[in-house]
Amino acid sequence: MNIGIIGAGLSGIIAAREVVRHGHTVELIEKSQSVGGRLATRRIGDGKADHGAVYFTVRGEALNREVNDWVERGWVRIWYADPYPRYIAVDGMNALAKRLGDGLTVHLHERAEAVAVENGKVVIKTDVTTRQYDRLLITSPLPQTLELLADFSVEAALRELTYAPTFVGLFEFTSEAAIGSDGIVDTELAPGLLKVINNRQKGITATELVSVYMDEAWSEAWYGRPDEETLQEIERLLATVTGTASIQSKQLKRWRYAQATDVWNEPFYHLDGHPIYLAGDVFLERGDASGRTRFESAYVSGLHVAEAMRS
Template sequence: MHIAIVGAGLAGLTCARHLAERGHRVVIYERNAEAGGRMGTRQTELGGFDHGAQYFTASSDTFRKEVAAWRKAGWVAPWAGRLVSLDQGRASAAGRSGAQQRMVAVPGMGALGQHLAQGLSIRFEQTVRRLERFGGQWLLAVQAETVAIDASAGPFDAVILALPADLAQPLLQPVSPLAGEVGQEHLAPCWALILGFQDELGLPYDGAWVQGSRLKWIARDASKPERRPGEHWIAHASPEWSTEHLADDPERVKEKLLKAFHQATGSQVRPVYADVHRWRYAQATSTLPGECLWDAQARLGVCGDWFAAGLDGSGRVENAFLSGLALARAAA
């Protein structure tokens, strides 16, 4: 089959690789300039910052096997970060299970998407705006910044949407009853704060879940393996605060989150580099049962980290992988 996949995050890349291995012709359309989705690394004059997904774990046998292969290839490595819980500046034991080993991609989280994208046909900076039936096949209306009008791509025998539910639902609404199920899910935003300091802060931890703050998480990025040395920190705002301030001016957001970082850590050292990034669709607010959605008659499917995929919770790297793999198997 000739298959179009919309979205080059981990779910889309996983689905594409397994379909290609089975002999299908796959083309991925990605609105951003690189693959990996929220497994991103922001490149700056100070080096890379993991401003999206911070780490991942593996609980299922299927994903543990895949992670072992990635580790053997040198794509990922364990992160033995010292993690705590912070409440009004006081650090205490994190209270979260350490049974599952925390893994990170090297030399940055964005590198995993680059590895998985190798050998795949990806159309970057192209946004799919509509799906259209063409007999028993599909056409895509695709928008690119370099072209004034939408282009038509296809025909394709099947289409797979590896997108946040909030982006997949409008594409499905005119053409498929799957839109009803997808419309039940929504992903909350997240403002990320990126900080570089000239001197060490001397904090006795590498990452922390923050209580009673605008922030929910902070991490010393350079504590991860194969990172560029330096006092580099990432902070993620809570979903509630990010939703409330979604449309705020980035400079104002940076000011507020930097103040929250100082309050949480007790350090008043000013950074030499500071920036923010808005992840508009960052974390599922609920979980859709199952691994994916696939309409075999229409040859139309949806996958993403907002599916339960047999796990407790959603929004993790493992959810994305298992969902993409399940849809590849269903479509094949």
């Protein structure tokens, strides 16, 4: 079978690996210049900073088995455990996505723009070409997925799931800007701040790079404002943690669809009567212990949808 996957984030990569392992042909279509999606790391000067997922946790057996293997390969390690382990990728979260996607066929810089079904095949029009597959998996955040599926009928409840944005400020310091004992502070912060991370203390870089994650309400309230003003306000809030240490450079990352505010309680969705499947972090397996979208829900969704697509 020839399978197309829109989106080379964690769920798309995991699904692709699984179907390839079972002898099918897979192509991923990814609009960005790299795989990983929200497993995102930015190069800044001589260093790098995570600006998507900060760490991941493990609750289920499926991810647990795989993580033990990743630890043995030296791809991930425990950052801190308080009270349960927070895993990070040793070279930044994006490097883990690249390692997992190694060997897969990925069409980068290619945006899927329209989806149709013709004579039982799925036809995808992208901004580069037209591609045809026996089955299609779409793993983009739901609002983007549903735009692609405007001509298809999907359950109304799926269209009602909403996402919150997140701003992340990235700051390069000229001198030490230690953040707590492990490089993370996520309590007793000024209103608006969610997490402040020092990427050097986290162990992914040698330079003093701090990632500042703003909470949902703040990000929503500031979403319409200019980047410069937003970054300035994040810097002001950061000073409540770092004091007056001097900043050499700063950047802003704007995630329109960072986290879903609600979830779908099935690990994937199959469009009635069509060879089209939806997966991603918003699709949780039944009885999910956390009930939240996260690294693990994207991973588990990828595994489940792969099994369904190849049967």
